[in-house]
Amino acid sequence: MSKAAHRRQRGPRRLPLRYLLPSLVLVAVVAMMLLRGYVHSEFLADHRVGAPTAQDEVPREVLEGGPVIDARGPEPTTHRVPDRTIVLTFDDGPDPTWTPKVLDELARYDARGVFFITGAMAARHPELVRRMVDEGHEIGLHTFNHPDLGLQTRDRIDWELAQNQLSLAGAAGIRTSLFRPPYSSHSHALDNNGWEVTRYIGGRGYITALNDTDSKDWARPGVDAIIENAMPKEEDAGAIVLLHDAGGDRSQTVAALGRMLPELRDRGYRFTNLTEALGTRSAHTQVSGFELWKGKAFVGAVTVSKNAMGVLTVLLAVIGTLVFARFGMMLLLSFLHARRVRRPDFSWGPPVTEPVTVLVPAYNERKCIANTVRSLARSDHPIEVIVIDDGSSDGTADVVEAMAVPGVRVVRQPNGGKPAALNNGIAHAGHDIVVMMDGDTVFEPSTVRELVQPFGDPEVGAVAGNAKVGNRDTLIGAWQHIEYVMGFNLDRRLYDVLRCMPTIPGAVGAFRRTALERVGGMSDDTLAEDTDITMALHRDGWRVVYAEKARAWTEAPESVQQLWSQRYRWSYGTMQAIWKHRRALVERGASGRFGRVGLPLVSAFMVVAPLLAPLIDVFLLYGIIFGPTGKTVLAWLGVLGVQALCAAYAFRLDREKMTHLLSLPLQQILYRQLMYVVLLQSWITALTGGRLRWQKLRRTGAVDAAPAAGDRTEPRETSPVA
Structure with missing residues (x-):
């Protein structure tokens, strides 16, 4: 039976709940704004006044x-x-x-x-x-x-x-x-x-x-x-x-x-x-x-429309304040971070030269895993590599074993999820510093070396690397590239200076093994185990820093559906982690500092601001339709200009090509709406007590190798490994 016939046999498809609820919210907002324009004489208004005419027909x-x-x-x-x-x-x-x-x-x-x-x-x-x-x-x-x-x-x-x-x-x-x-x-x-x-x-x-x-x-x-x-x-x-x-x-x-x-x-x-x-x-x-x-x-x-629009206007003021506060903080604190780490006399402490363990959790990564292992084999720092095959059904472990790369071994386990795979890898690690990466990511030769240098400071318990989009040749990839450079890495500089880094990216991060053991290892309590472990380390008194030169090239989702699945998990997992560590708000010491500085910033910039950000575009549309059009467009362009300034500064810090910023206006109009719907659905899931399952993304193996040293062009793309 064909797929079409099978669908006909099952009956008409229903709109999935994850699309239906945000769509209803969007329809309600649009309806309220149209009604407001209607009753404010902004819809079908006619301000013409006729000139006097003759009176010969008037009795x-x-x-x-x-x-x-x-x-x-x-x-x-x-x-x-x-x-x-x-x-x-x-x-x-x-x-x-x-x-x-x-x-x-x-x-x-x-x-x-x-x-x-x-x-x-x-x-x-x-x-x-x-x-x-x-x-x-x-x-x-x-x-x-x-x-x-x-x-x-x-x-x-x-x-x-x-x-x-x-x-x-x-x-x-x-x-x-x-x-x-x-x-x-x-x-x-x-x-x-x-x-x-x-x-x-x-x-x-x-x-x-x-x-x-x-x-x-x-x-x-x-x-x-x-x-x-x-x-x-x-x-x-x-x-x-x-x-x-x-x-x-x-x-x-x-x-x-x-x-x-x-x-x-x-x-x-x-x-x-x-x-x-x-x-x-x-x-x-x-x-x-x-x-x-x-x-x-x-x-x-x-x-109802008047009251709701009043609330939306207040929320617009809130998001405007958050946006400009975030931009101002990012520019100032990123500048201070760059000036600090790029001073000739800057040092984390004694150089870290001892071998480290690299953990690669993998579940059905056959198309990507060979690229990942080959990139690690070119590392200029002594490493052992442990690939933890989490019950793959596509022969991922067989591919690694067939490569027979020295220093690379495979640990097989029944499917238990990423946290379980990482904990298993930690148990098999032979060194005190553990680097974690995803099975679809490739490292530059210097990535591990740059990533572990901050451990020269005994207060550092974990290090976040610089995750970059490798497959940026599509429009969705280009938008994510802007987001990674500006929204993630510029943020990490900000959080580094404030000592409240919220997330060690799963694609490139390093941990002291003792720090991991003290907080109980990786937890499966949330869907964002990387955010969860980072917050746990802060609460345990460890310092978490950012290593901008530790670059990793990851394969970003290439379709709206895949992007939705990834960001839905991230958003919901971040909310879970914030809720899990909420007691930090009232605790003392390092935990209290993170709770009263880090949690509010994460909540404001990663949960509230993205949820409210589309209001900027909604009011833009309202202003274009009902007026004043000129002032509305000028205000929106002003916000876009500030965003472009921050993005350009972030690209300069990362030595990225500015040409990718040409898609920034379109990203703000379209991509932001998608992120809003994802976050709104995450809120709905959280408030209704729903349980989101882990969603595995389909990979193509498009990211082959990282650029050579000094080469800031795009990473090469190749056919998937057979």
């Missing part, structure tokens, strides 16, 4: 009539408010800063008014709409996001009204029949476009309320001018007064109310709602059933 009785136009019937009628009656109207709100102040002034003088709200603002601040209704004010519609309706289609007008009503229903549980078009003025200024909109609005069941006096408070002309503009033009005449409670600084409006209300009240004026002034039934209608729940669901979603 004379409308042009010469009152500011309230009822076009619901076959013949339009207009209305004016009675004498000594003021209808205070407020447009564009509610605003969280100014609307409460306006309401406070109205309540102070027991005045009522009409608030023509926009749907976008009402959905964002439903509590203010409820307060308006509870305090006896009337609500009118002012569209959803304030376009000039004279420039819109009828479908767009219907949408603006429907969304405005939806927000009002969700906020206060009511509908309204009052409407005021944006950018409107007095009835005598109504032009043909405005009249067409008014007739259409009337046909939809709305009464259009214009104004008698325009305070022009939107221009902030001063409190005295606002009061003068708002006052009725004739003695004791009634008026509909246009004011604003949103759209900018409304402090002058609030101050004007504080003077105008008592002055007009003393002159015998009353302040009331529009329908009360006209002696008609209320414009409000209670909503229920599906319409009510649909409104509540919309307003609720907007509230």
Whole structure:
């Protein structure tokens, strides 16, 4: 049976959980950001304002009539408010800063008014709409996001009204029949476009309320001018007064109310709602059933989106702080590290010349193991090599034995995992210094010698080498090359100076045998045994350092699936190690120092920062779509520039070709998202108590040999060993 037929027989494939959960989180974030753009008038917003047109189609009785136009019937009628009656109207709100102040002034003088709200603002601040209704004010519609309706289609007008009503229903549980078009003025200024909109609005069941006096408070002309503009033009005449409670600084409006209300009240004026002034039934209608729940669901979603976006904004500030703090620390401390170890008089102590044991744990490494052994045979330091075959089924041990390389022996064991293989190797080691490497890695001739020199200092218990990507000719390989040089090795210089190195890389590391024995050897408690043993050594009082010249060339994953498997194990294993050694936070001595310096840095830079880093790209996308595009792109390029500076410095320290940095922008856009999903899935696994199994990566044997001394070109690639 073919594979395709077998899949059909099994039924449709389900999306794996490791993809599904991060995908759901991504969809939720995107949905919240789109909803935020929607209710902030950044989505489908139209800021055009039409020029005045002719008035020949506007009925004379409308042009010469009152500011309230009822076009619901076959013949339009207009209305004016009675004498000594003021209808205070407020447009564009509610605003969280100014609307409460306006309401406070109205309540102070027991005045009522009409608030023509926009749907976008009402959905964002439903509590203010409820307060308006509870305090006896009337609500009118002012569209959803304030376009000039004279420039819109009828479908767009219907949408603006429907969304405005939806927000009002969700906020206060009511509908309204009052409407005021944006950018409107007095009835005598109504032009043909405005009249067409008014007739259409009337046909939809709305009464259009214009104004008698325009305070022009939107221009902030001063409190005295606002009061003068708002006052009725004739003695004791009634008026509909246009004011604003949103759209900018409304402090002058609030101050004007504080003077105008008592002055007009003393002159015998009353302040009331529009329908009360006209002696008609209320414009409000209670909503229920599906319409009510649909409104509540919309307003609720907007509230969740607003709160979530607030949290995301705070997290963006956190990640920005972490990113720049890390970059600053890396540049400064890496410089200090390089200056220290490259001084002519620098020395770890007496030269280390005694033989050492190199352990090579191997499980199904047939394609790589010959390259690894041959590279060790060229070492310029005396070594014994122990290949621990961990129950391989591909003849890995047979390949090594067939090579018959002097000083290389094979230890076979049933499959027990990498920690068990390393512990078995330690038991068979004949020397006090033990070097550990992976079965897919090749050493330079000087690697072992450079790696063991720090043991001249009796305080040093372990040494981290310089792991480098050998198969960097693919895009994924190039991205990992940048990550290794910048993200790993520059970090190791930082941690070396702070004396809190979190990880000895499995590809190239060395240990004192006595140090390993004191902490109980390699543990299988976590999936990151290299991080686990390093933290254990710190807690036992040993110093862990970095040897930048001890280079090892490793085969990095060549597919997204393989990269996922590797980084998933690393991320989850790091979390396990942090949790396992958490008591270091409260302990004393060397353990406490590592706990209060190393664990917070590892948690911040290796767990929290990578998880939050994609927010930079998410907000970049949001800024490009909704604006301000220029500032957003400039800020993102600034972050990228800082990253490029750090990467260039790291490449210079490692004497690497700068041409690989050409893929850095693409790496930041694509690779970072993959690492985010991997880390997010690791978090989910940890929080749900899941258990991640060891995942063996497929190797090709692409990395044949390390460059010769002084040759900084790429390592050669060859066909796998048969």
